[in-house]
Amino acid sequence: MFATVLAPPQSAAYYPSVKVAHVVSKFDRKTLEFMAEAVRDGKLVIPISQKLPLSEAAEAQATAEKGGTGKSLLVA
């Protein structure tokens, strides 16, 4: 199984014996609560790279678009 959050690879046509799934996330309360508890308990780390006021959304997006892995938070 090849599951992806992006468009399935074009080369998939050459591997008919591999199933391909395009995953689009759907809200699920139990899943979110489970993952958030894992973060609270330190089992899963989602790094925060910047925390800015909501008014600085333009700067936050400009930084996020350049890449890097941490999340940018906008505090309202």
Next chain:
Amino acid sequence: MKAIVVHQYGGPEVLKFEDYPDPVPSPGEVLVRVAATSVNPIDYKRRAGLMKDFYPLQFPGLIGVDMAGTVVKIGPGVEGFSAGDQVFAMADNTYAELCVVKAAALAKVPKGLDLIQAAALPLVTVTGNQLMSATGIKAGQTVLVVGAGGNVGRSAVFTGKQRGATVIAGVLKKQMDEVKTVGADQVVATDDDTAIVNLPPLDAVADTVGGRTAEKLIAKVKAEECLRRFLRRRRVPHITHL
């Protein structure tokens, strides 16, 4: 309320911090005072107009999908939430001081988790979890997470370990140090062809990167078991390497 209002597609400069009418909860909806939202790629792709064919903006309009905050008011017919509850959600129009969310799409923030930090979690952690679940990976099997240093990737690695799988974290060579703490059993550089050749056969790949890396890595996935049995029985000559 104040919100980030978008009047046209464009670069980051089209994001304006302005007054915008307060949203009003309809039946089944909850009004939330937003503590924080977080930036996701979908936000700046929408702002830039890259998704206008299937997820257009209306002008003037709002963007944003992640949200954590405190319930202000519940609409008619809502049960299970009341004013003062700390909640988070995948919603619409979250770059704002107030946000309306369907009660069915709202979750309570676990006790002990910081409310502002909670805003970083909805989209990436749910996506990573659902991506790994979609692979159908089982205990004892091996799965490669491509882009394991990203937030969807980290969430997928965690979910794979929860399911009892052996999880290989795939990242670029230059990021190998960053993922030592994500909890994978092994780390592999996806831009190192020798390392790719030496990968064990994979039961599944959970991909968050796409592009050429994905094109290469699909070749490392074992054929589905039912297909292998079928092909063996049929003795299909040109796929004997399965």
